[in-house]
Amino acid sequence: xxxxxxxxxxxxxxxxxxxxxxxxxxxxxxxxxxxxxxxxxxxxxxxxxxxxxxxxxxxxxxxxxxxxxxxxxxxxxxxxxxxxxxxxxxxxxxxxxxxxxxxxxxxxxxxxxxxxxxxxxxxxxxxxxxxxxxxxxxxxxxxxxxxxxxxxxxxxxxxxxxxxxxxxxxxxxxxxxxxxxxxxxxxxxxxxxxxxxxxxxxxxxxxxxxxxxxx
Amino acid sequence: xxxxxxxxxxxxxxxxxxxxxxxxxxxxxxxxxxxxxxxxxxxxxxxxxxxxxxxxxxxxxxxxxxxxxxxxxxxxxxxxxxxxxxxxxxxxxxxxxxxxxxxxxxxxxxxxxxxxxxxxxxxxxxxxxxxxxxxxxxxxxxxxxxxxxxxxxxxxxxxxxxxxxxxxxxxxxxxxxxxxxxxxxxxxxxxxxxxxxxxxxxxxxxxxxxxxxxxxxxxxxxxxxxxxxxxxxxxxxxxxxxxxxxxxxxxxxxx
Amino acid sequence: xxxxxxxxxxxxxxxxxxxxxxxxxxxxxxxxxxxxxxxxxxxxxxxxxxxxxxxxxxxxxxxxxxxxxxxxxxxxxxxxxxxxxxxxxxxxxxxxxxxxxxxxxxxxxxxxxxxxxxxxxxxxxxxxxxxxxxxxxxxxxxxxxxxxxxxxxxxxxxxxxxxxxxxxxxxxxxxxxxxxxxxxxxxxxxxxxxxxxxxxxxxxxxxxxxxxxxxxxxx
Numbered sequence: 001x002x003x004x005x006x007x008x009x010x011x012x013x014x015x016x017x018x019x020x021x022x023x024x025x026x027x028x029x030x031x032x033x034x035x036x037x038x039x040x041x042x043x044x045x046x047x048x049x050x051x052x053x054x055x056x057x058x059x060x061x062x063x064x065x066x067x068x069x070x071x072x073x074x075x076x077x078x079x080x081x082x083x084x085x086x087x088x089x090x091x092x093x094x095x096x097x098x099x100x101x102x103x104x105x106x107x108x109x110x111x112x113x114x115x116x117x118x119x120x121x122x123x124x125x126x127x128x129x130x131x132x133x134x135x136x137x138x139x140x141x142x143x144x145x146x147x148x149x150x151x152x153x154x155x156x157x158x159x160x161x162x163x164x165x166x167x168x169x170x171x172x173x174x175x176x177x178x179x180x181x182x183x184x185x186x187x188x189x190x191x192x193x194x195x196x197x198x199x200x201x202x203x204x205x206x207x208x209x210x211x212x213x214x215x
Numbered sequence: 216x217x218x219x220x221x222x223x224x225x226x227x228x229x230x231x232x233x234x235x236x237x238x239x240x241x242x243x244x245x246x247x248x249x250x251x252x253x254x255x256x257x258x259x260x261x262x263x264x265x266x267x268x269x270x271x272x273x274x275x276x277x278x279x280x281x282x283x284x285x286x287x288x289x290x291x292x293x294x295x296x297x298x299x300x301x302x303x304x305x306x307x308x309x310x311x312x313x314x315x316x317x318x319x320x321x322x323x324x325x326x327x328x329x330x331x332x333x334x335x336x337x338x339x340x341x342x343x344x345x346x347x348x349x350x351x352x353x354x355x356x357x358x359x360x361x362x363x364x365x366x367x368x369x370x371x372x373x374x375x376x377x378x379x380x381x382x383x384x385x386x387x388x389x390x391x392x393x394x395x396x397x398x399x400x401x402x403x404x405x406x407x408x409x410x411x412x413x414x415x416x417x418x419x420x421x422x423x424x425x426x427x428x429x430x431x432x433x434x435x436x437x438x439x440x441x442x443x444x445x446x447x448x449x450x451x452x453x454x455x456x457x458x459x460x461x462x463x464x465x466x467x468x469x470x
Numbered sequence: 471x472x473x474x475x476x477x478x479x480x481x482x483x484x485x486x487x488x489x490x491x492x493x494x495x496x497x498x499x500x501x502x503x504x505x506x507x508x509x510x511x512x513x514x515x516x517x518x519x520x521x522x523x524x525x526x527x528x529x530x531x532x533x534x535x536x537x538x539x540x541x542x543x544x545x546x547x548x549x550x551x552x553x554x555x556x557x558x559x560x561x562x563x564x565x566x567x568x569x570x571x572x573x574x575x576x577x578x579x580x581x582x583x584x585x586x587x588x589x590x591x592x593x594x595x596x597x598x599x600x601x602x603x604x605x606x607x608x609x610x611x612x613x614x615x616x617x618x619x620x621x622x623x624x625x626x627x628x629x630x631x632x633x634x635x636x637x638x639x640x641x642x643x644x645x646x647x648x649x650x651x652x653x654x655x656x657x658x659x660x661x662x663x664x665x666x667x668x669x670x671x672x673x674x675x676x677x678x679x680x681x682x683x684x685x686x687x688x689x
Contacts, residue, residue, distance in 0.1 A: 058670035059663040060628035063642060067663060070649060071656035155536035159635055166538055173546050180550045184543035188535030195534055274590055304596040315591035319609050328605060333596030381596060 001182040005172050009187055012165035019154045019164060022086045024147055027093020034098035039105060056095035062156045064088040069160045085157035089150060096146055104138040137209045144202030148195045165190050225250045225285060225385055225416050232279030233266055240266045241440045253411045255427035256420045258437035259463055264420045268387050272307045285384045305333060308378030308386040312393050314370040316362040323358040326377045333381060348376040352406050368399035372406050385416040392423055424467055428452045436460050478661050481648050488644035489665055492630045495640060498562045500623055503569025510574035511581060532571025538632045540564040545636040557638040565629060572622055580615030581607060617681045624673045641665060
């Protein structure tokens, strides 16, 4: 594998990150209302959110991407590959983030709600000043684990033509078949390399938030 | 408590020392016991009693000194050959505070499996021996149950039967009744007393002062990783010499 | 609607035969990968540093690289080093690797959940280290790991859809092929999605039930 090849595949990092980060942000935002429905007292909202979560998680991500790109694209609504990948992965992420938020909510001691009621805090302050910082801390480790998983899932965007790492590896492998082994090994190593600092940042942030609480 | 203990030592400990990191748990422990003797080790928590017991069968490796048990030599400065380790495990039995029965096996399998694997007995031989031992500890009817269906006292009696099944020369008891309600502890102590009367060599780390005084031949009182007093049970229990021992016994006897 | 239904009825058999292949790949990957995962879980605790590091490398690559890349590595990459695998062979090899890597972590957590006293009891009863693992530690650890392993099996069935990229005629490949010939992508992909869901939803519920039941026992 030549230096040109290395540079070509490394150029895919850009789209890999765009798809991963955008899908994550979309999912983290959409996860909030899904989680809210999930913990609401309304039976109907509950059922809607549970079915949504189960359905989104029970169909493989690559099938969702195909449904959006080829399915909708076959005469219904044309979507470009990048938004199709972001929306499909983002919606799946929303279902998973909703469950992560819910786990975090249930891990906060009920005494915290009682305490903020007793202090007579207004509802918005109760939520944003008391709950959100705690939720953030509890959510962080599982959210980062999910983000790293999403980074790897973003490779399936290559199947609809997004020019990210896996796509470029495929492209190069078609041209230089004899070097396929190194090409795919390098592509795999790139994903691992990207996830290492992510994991480190998460560990660091987690430790810092914890030590704040410990004092 | 009349019994004729043979003069041959079964355990001989010299200059035993053990540290966990910078913390010295045992320092300069010497003692010996003869075949058929029952020795109770008492003392405040953190005095190193359990660690001493766990060094004897090498669940913990000692850092200093030497241990001889059932003729097997173990020096802190030389690694113990696998052959000796196997012999050690075969000649010593152990009963734990938390019973440690295998929860995924029936009571019978708990007792039979080690016989099959460690002694090479056939399934039929092992089961026969297991059932006989279960009858002996009064739990013959529990053979096909799972441990979770037995009370704590029953589980501990099963654990004793499991240790006995391997025909050990000595049994080490690590606070066998501490996890049990006092009344339930009595049924376990009764089984242990019967063993003692049958001539089994036993070392018992315990908080049961009554057992220490009436069943054991000798008491070792430990504090801060050292042996503080040692001697015939009634003597140590009734007339301790050092102020530290007096203080401890005063505290536990007046509870 | 009735058009869609008759279209589905016409192509369902083809998709079902694809689903069988999906299930075969998944089953084979689990049957090979989980025992390897157990071995890896034991080897990362090895005293030998070289064994430990080699195992860690295998596990970390299997977890760190996307399954899609592993599949393509096995199918397109290995032939260039002289090892030619069929698409079925590459699929099983790559997904077994992923399974081994992920399940080794799940199983390691299960083994660590077995109380230390269990191993100590086994030692004092004269069981060899191997016997202690075989009869005492592994059966209990695997029981703890079972719900998480089942959950992973569901993810693996979903991952088998990635074999589309190495021309394995599994469920998604068949749906895609039917799409290219009929141009009715939406309908055929929806049917494929329904088939995945028809297996994964009941399986997810089953895992939740098992988890709740195990939780009750320990509580």
